[in-house]
Amino acid sequence: MAERLVNVDRDTPMLLPVDLRQWVPEDDLVHFVIEAIDSMHLPSMGINRRGTGSEQYPPRMMLALLIYCYANGIFSSRRIERATYRDIGVRYLSGDTHPDHDTICSFRRQNAAVVKEAFVEVLRLASEMDLLKVGVVSVDGTHIRANASKHKNVRYDRAGELEQQLREDVEELLQQAENQDRQDEVDGQKLPEEIARRE
Numbered sequence: 001m002a003e004r005l006v007n008v009d010r011d012t013p014m015l016l017p018v019d020l021r022q023w024v025p026e027d028d029l030v031h032f033v034i035e036a037i038d039s040m041h042l043p044s045m046g047i048n049r050r051g052t053g054s055e056q057y058p059p060r061m062m063l064a065l066l067i068y069c070y071a072n073g074i075f076s077s078r079r080i081e082r083a084t085y086r087d088i089g090v091r092y093l094s095g096d097t098h099p100d101h102d103t104i105c106s107f108r109r110q111n112a113a114v115v116k117e118a119f120v121e122v123l124r125l126a127s128e129m130d131l132l133k134v135g136v137v138s139v140d141g142t143h144i145r146a147n148a149s150k151h152k153n154v155r156y157d158r159a160g161e162l163e164q165q166l167r168e169d170v171e172e173l174l175q176q177a178e179n180q181d182r183q184d185e186v187d188g189q190k191l192p193e194e195i196a197r198r199e
């Protein structure tokens with residue numbers, strides 16, 4: 001009996017425009033991050049000023065991009081830029097736009113205080129909604145994997161401890177992002193130019 005294999009056709013272009021919403025599962029963290037950022041009252045955030053007159057990326061999208069990527073363990077601005085092409089959740093979040101790594105890094109540095117506060121607020125909101133994790137970040141105060149959740153009722157003093165722990169976790173993540181950007185690492189998944197241009 002002959003095997004029937006699915007035809008994998010990489011050459012035929014898509015005839016209809018792609019709706020990225022169909023590619024992102026309904027339970028993906030990206031939806032939560034976008035809604036959380038859109039619902040926040042945020043002080044004015046700076047945008048990257050360039051003398052070229054080119055259009056700027058919306059600050060709320062850039063903020064959501066950073067939080068979503070950091071929550072998923074993507075810290076380097078170069079890797080975030082790469083994720084806007086390769087990761088469906090990131091591509092959906094950015095509306096199929098692709099800020100370059102300099103733009104991403106500059107936005108984070110210019111808006112460090114806002115990024116930090118918004119990230120803590122997203123984690124606090126996740127905690128209130130009984131989410132135990134936001135990507136790789138634990139929001140229930142634990143740093144180990146557990147099978148059972150914490151008690152639903154949190155004492156006032158425990159809530160303060162959790163808040164402090166969230167702030168420390170966010171500070172650590174932002175420091176990790178800054179360290180990776182200072183290293184100016186080369187993307188290990190990018191092909192050398194002489195190979196990438198080969199026909």
